[in-house]
Amino acid sequence: MRVIICGAGQVGYNIAAYLAREDNDITVIDTNPQLIARVNDELDANGIVGHASRPDVLDRAGANDADLIIAVTHSDEVNMIACQVAHSLFNVPKKIARIRERDYLDPAWSNLFSRSHLPIDVVISPEVEVAKAINSRLEIPGTTSVMALAGGKVYLLGVICTPNCPVVNTPLKQLVGLFPDLAIEIAAISRHGQIIFPGADDQMLAGDEVFFFADARHMRRAMSAFGHEETEARNIVVMGGGNIGMYLAKMLDEQGRHIRVKIIERNEDRARFLSEKLPQHIIINGDALQHEILVEANVGQAETLIAVTDDDEANILGSLLAKQHGCQRVITLINKSNYAPLIGNLSIDVAVSPRASTVSTIMQHVRRGRIRALLSLCNGELEVIEVEISETSAFVNVPLIDLEIPDHVVIGAIVRNGQVIMPKPFTVIKPGDHVMIMAPEAQMPSVEKLFIVHVDLF
Known part of the structure; x- marks a missing residue:
């Protein structure tokens, strides 16, 4: 092609x-x-x-x-x-x-x-894609990454393990005993910038970012297991009244979420424009890095601050200042990939990359046929795809335990006729199944060929 x-x-x-x-x-x-x-x-x-x-x-x-x-x-x-x-x-x-x-x-x-x-x-539209990405984090509070798969029946979630959560310092093989009915599949762990594909004896540590697949019906229980029981924010401060901030406010209104939004915008003309377009929300004209503006926005009482200016440094500093004022959670727009390694050392809960959002969206439109979705994680090191299995796939009608699946490739969930199946060793994949897969970026071409024989494009 x-x-x-x-x-x-x-x-x-x-x-x-x-x-x-x-x-x-x-x-x-x-x-x-x-x-x-x-x-x-x-x-x-x-x-x-x-x-x-x-x-x-x-x-x-x-x-x-x-x-x-x-x-x-x-x-x-x-x-x-x-x-x-x-x-x-x-x-x-x-x-x-x-x-x-x-x-x-x-x-x-x-x-x-x-x-x-x-x-x-x-x-x-990169701005629309970023607004969607932020909105998904607001819908499932406590997540660092969110992707709906198979029409929302399965989710890929990323979370940070809290020090006191039930799964910390517990071998993965014991999790079934602790949570016998919890339909999740732990796929990968990011620890100090290194990707780990855990085995049965591996443990999750406090501060680890864990990526797992979950049956949508079990998401809340899964989040609780990782120490996250946050409720959806009802009071949000948005730093930056550009397109992203405006699109996000409109999305929340259209969904009828009843979330109070305050937008801080330093440009007077733009602030006036936002006041006309978003009459139900509060628009504050000022510099979000100034103490008195943060006090006026009552950022200390906000559950979430969302920093989405076009300046990475301002977004990072504004997020840190909001935390100092008592804001519970910050979501920060980061354009420059070289800042990614620093995020874990700062008090930033979620970093959103316009590049990653845009690339993932474009690739979903480029591919056709069997590839239903694609998500890039960890600065491109990991990928998640949803594949519709064809009759010609070599993996059809063979138990998973008998398949030669490449190392570090995780089959996270299967959806068959609208029903979610969490994979077990003797689970059999059938034609028409939707299979959720995570793999290292370098291995994804071979994974696609194994599951769908050939990659269809657009």
């Missing part, structure tokens, strides 16, 4: 890395020679320096034979024009574009991205 990726930033690079490992023909376009040099040096992909919206550049990139174009440059307009040119001049079958500007996403112009206007098949 031939894919053109416009933009070699963090999102474009990571998408190229995913697709290149699956033996696709990948070309990446960017105006920055250094970013293209990185693509050529580190990936099995062809990098071209140039403007992605120009016909001659797309022609050099092989648009005549391309199956898919993914436009993720920093310019919405370049992304849109690149898709238009790819459609009009080269008849590229599928076009995906990242669009940030809220005016383009206004429901009033919903027909803009149609085949008769701007022929973009899938529009991805």
Whole structure:
């Protein structure tokens, strides 16, 4: 399959890395020679320096034979024009574009991205994806990661083990005795930045980040087992009134969650705009890093502060100040991947990455057929997929104990005819089953081939 990726930033690079490992023909376009040099040096992909919206550049990139174009440059307009040119001049079958500007996403112009206007098949908004990711953490308080699978029947959850929770310092093989009816499967542990795939004799320690699959009906009990009995926040302070903060407030309203939201926005014009768009919430015009503004927002009484400005340093500092004021929990937007190792040493409960959210969403649209969902964890080291099993899979009608499953690959749950099955040694996978799998990023291509014979794309 031939894919053109416009933009070699963090999102474009990571998408190229995913697709290149699956033996696709990948070309990446960017105006920055250094970013293209990185693509050529580190990936099995062809990098071209140039403007992605120009016909001659797309022609050099092989648009005549391309199956898919993914436009993720920093310019919405370049992304849109690149898709238009790819459609009009080269008849590229599928076009995906990242669009940030809220005016383009206004429901009033919903027909803009149609085949008769701007022929973009899938529009991805990083701000909307981040707002969704934050909302999922609010729905299940105490989680660091959340992914709904199989239509919400199974969840992949990440949690931090608290010092006094029942599962700490207990071998995994004893958990069945402690919680005989709890439908969960522990998949991986992140400890001091290292990924551990635990065996029966391994223990979870206080401070570990544990990733596990759970039957949706057992989520609350599972969270309690890991020491988390937080109730859903009803009083939230949002630091930053940009698109993410606005989208999140609107999501909460649309879901009828009855959550009180205060948004701190330093730009006076923007604060006035938010007051008009969100009349039911309190908008405070000021600098969230100033003591008097935090006092005015009563952040010490808030259950959650959500820091979503476009400045990572301000988000981190604002989160720490909120904790000092007595805020129970902070969710912090972090763009720069080099800050990720520091998060565990700070009092930040949840760090949200726009890059990870956007890449996971785009990859779900790129893949078709048997791959139903994809999530990237731990800065890309781990991946979770939901696979629909085909009749030609080598794993059909064979007990799990007899399968040659690669090391560190975890089958977390199976959904068959709407029923959740937690895997046991003699569980048999059948055609049509939805299987939830976690594996190291490097092993995922072989995992996909084992379970579905071949990887279908778009």
